[in-house]
Amino acid sequence: MFVRGRTVPVTDEAINKIKAMIVQGELTPGSRLPREADLADRLGLSRNSLREAVKALSLIRVLDVRQGDGTYVTSLAPDLLLETIGFxxxxxxxxxxxxxxxxxxxxxxxxxxxxxxxxxxxxxxxLRAILAELGDAPTVEALVANDLRFHGHIAAGSGNRVLCSLIDSLSGPTTRARIWRGLTQEGAVRRTREQHEAICEAIEARQPEVARAWATVHVAGVEQWLRNALGEPEEPTTPA
Incomplete structure (x- = not known):
């Protein structure tokens, strides 16, 4: 198959055809795919390419292959599909x-x-209870673990499952930087606790703009510290 002068591999073609069936509503979340021979014939595909497409779509959680039962479309929930980002x-x-x-x-x-x-x-x-779990003198590791729970709870509280899943996927790579900062930067633990408290208070007071501002300060602080530690140039500020 050719698209704009390039060859589309048969497996990609098969994936696109199954995807089209889902997008167009022919296959809905939870529905079972037709028998392999029937579906291959209907889509004009070889059974081999169809099999490879099903395997690929099952890896990214679009399809669920149940041995002895059949192949089903998953729930297609954002958090399920976005798990592959974490990978x-x-x-x-x-x-x-x-x-x-x-x-x-x-x-x-x-x-x-x-x-x-x-x-x-x-x-x-x-959210307040998560903050209260830390003692007066927490270790850096305990603080970072609490930090991950704190921000994860807020992300879930946004009510947007896509946003929550994206934030959860991005938390892992920055964990080591947070620990490194806590161990090497004077006052980092105290500032983190103060900023968490300010974020929590703004949420409690239902002050979205203040909550956003404190969250920006909090994340930007870690980012700027890492830039300095790595000798990276500071980001240019946008003129007011």
Missing amino acids: VVDFHQDDTVLQFLEVRRVLEPAATEMAATRMTDGEVTE
């Missing part, structure tokens, strides 16, 4: 950590702003 993220190199922090600086303040208006009173109470 890709796991292969990051140390020199890309800054890029992950830059993405966090874009996404987490937005999630925090949304959480300030969408979190239930019970969820806010749980």
